[in-house]
Amino acid sequence: LAAILSNITLMKLNLILFIVLMFLIIAFNSFTSSQIDRRITLTSVDTTKSYLTLYGQYVYNREKCFNCHSLNQTKDPKIISLDGLANKYPKSWHYWHLVDPTIVVVNSKMPSFSILSYKIFNKDSIDKIIHEISLEEWDKELAESKLINAELNSNGIEVKENSEIIALISYLDNIQESEELKLIRIKQHEETLIQNKLDDSLWARSEFLINQSINEKHSSKKGQQVFSINCTACHGRQGEGGVGPNLTDNYWLHGSSNENIANTIINGVPDKGMIGWRYELTPNEVGYLVSFLKSIKGTNPPNAKMPQGIIE
Ligand code: HEC
Ligand code: HEC
The missing domain is CATH 1.20.5 (Single alpha-helices involved in coiled-coils or other helix-helix interfaces)
Incomplete structure (x- = not known):
């Protein structure tokens, strides 16, 4: 027993x-996870950031934006990096993107965070989440937040000046580029410089190629294709004009010789709104375009724009 x-x-x-x-x-378990949560906010007290931005960072973490985003370069295809986001978009873009991402990004898969425009922060929230701040510091935060609010207002957006969405926008618009991204951007810049040099030397030897393709068989037909891809937005489907001048009449701003037209296309008229196409097109394509423009001369398409320039 x-x-x-x-x-x-x-x-x-x-x-x-x-x-x-x-x-x-x-x-x-709950002890360690609360440790992790606290670490997220504590390690973020970066003295170079304003309290408004820091509060925005807190909102970012609280809403678990990091589930889909990283602040560095990342190799994970499911993660979208926000590295160097500062100044990429106007503040109103961020507002709409957070409220309803599909307004600014076609078919965006990002969820809406419109709730953040109703959630309010005050001195108390900053005291609790970051650390205790003085009344002067709070006034400074409010002034900064008012400034962002004014910018949103001027874009027709009505939202409370101490809504969390404003703090979050402040945070997003302050995400600087990582050292890694800095190097990548320097490298890209160097590569485009080299590419531009290559293109310049190509153009220096291009006169022959351009003339050759102007006279090639079917060149105006090929030119029409190049034109419809690159030029119709400003010059109209049939060259009748729009933002840019009518290209079918006898009036020219920059000359009507083959050489004049080729030069206008290659160098553009940047301060009037036409880019130079030297980095977009090949000498052959420019030749085809010249040939096409000659073929539509005098076609008198409907809705033709008033003549500009001098008769030639
Ligand atoms: C479920 C995944 C998901 C979550 C959670 C998420 N996003 Fe996104 N986010 C996306 C996707 C997908 C895109 C790319 C499409 C787009 O721009 O809408 C994106 C794009 C962005 C962009 C634009 C980046 C750029 O360089 O164009 C910003 C800014 C952004 N998200 C901020 C946020 C913030 C802030 C949060 C948290 C409040 C958040 N996202 C939460 C999926 C997510
Ligand atoms: C973003 C708008 C835009 C696009 C795209 C554009 N152009 Fe232009 N283009 C203009 C404007 C604006 C002018 C007038 C410049 C000026 O006022 O001096 C112009 C002028 C010209 C001229 C000179 C006309 C003249 O009267 O001397 C030619 C030729 C020309 N464009 C050809 C082209 C070709 C070919 C393409 C496509 C490869 C093209 N443009 C794409 C806006 C554009």
Whole structure:
């Protein structure tokens, strides 16, 4: 009997031990996860950032934006990097993107965070989440937030000046580029410089190629294709004009010789709104375009724009 009894108490003891162990595991888990949560906000107290921006960073973490985003360069295709986001978009873009991403990005898969325009922060929230701030510091935060609000207002957006969405926008618009991105951008810049040099030397030798393709068989037909891809937005489908001048009449701003036309296309008229096409097109394509423009001369398409320039 004694053996049976002691067996039962042993079983009870085991049960109690088991329960205690489970309790410890749960307690330890919640302890560590609260540690992690606190670390997210604490390590973020970066003295170069304003409290408004820091609060925005807190909102970013609280809303778990990091589930889909990183602040550095990333190799994970499911993660969209926000590295160097500062000044990429106007503040109103961020507002609409957070309220309803599909307004500014076609078919965006990002969820809406419109709730953040109703959530309010005050001095108390900053005291609790970052650390206690003085009334002057709070006034400074409010002034900064008013400034962003005014910018949103001027774009027809009505939102409370101490809404969390404003703090978040402040944070997003302050995400500087990482060292890695800095290097990447320097490299890209150097590469485009080299590419531009290559293109320049190509154009220096291009006169022959351009003339050759102007006279090639079917060149105006090929030119029409190049024109419809690159030029119709400003010069109209049939060259009748729009933002840019009518290209079918006898009036020219920059000359009507083959060489004049080729030069206008290659160098553009940047301060009047036409880019130079030297980095977009090949000498052959420019030749085809010249040939096409000659072929539409005098076609008198409907809706032709008033003549510009001098008759030639
Ligand atoms: C479920 C995944 C998901 C979550 C969560 C998410 N995003 Fe996004 N985000 C996306 C996707 C997908 C895109 C790319 C399409 C787009 O621009 O809408 C994107 C794009 C962005 C962009 C534009 C980046 C650029 O360079 O064009 C910003 C800014 C942004 N998100 C901010 C946020 C913020 C702030 C949060 C948290 C409040 C957040 N996102 C939460 C999926 C997400
Ligand atoms: C973004 C708008 C835009 C695009 C795209 C554009 N152009 Fe232009 N283009 C203009 C404007 C504006 C002018 C007038 C410049 C001026 O006022 O001096 C112009 C002028 C010209 C001229 C000179 C006309 C003249 O009267 O001397 C030619 C030729 C020309 N464009 C050809 C082209 C070709 C070919 C393409 C496509 C490869 C093209 N443009 C694409 C806006 C554009």
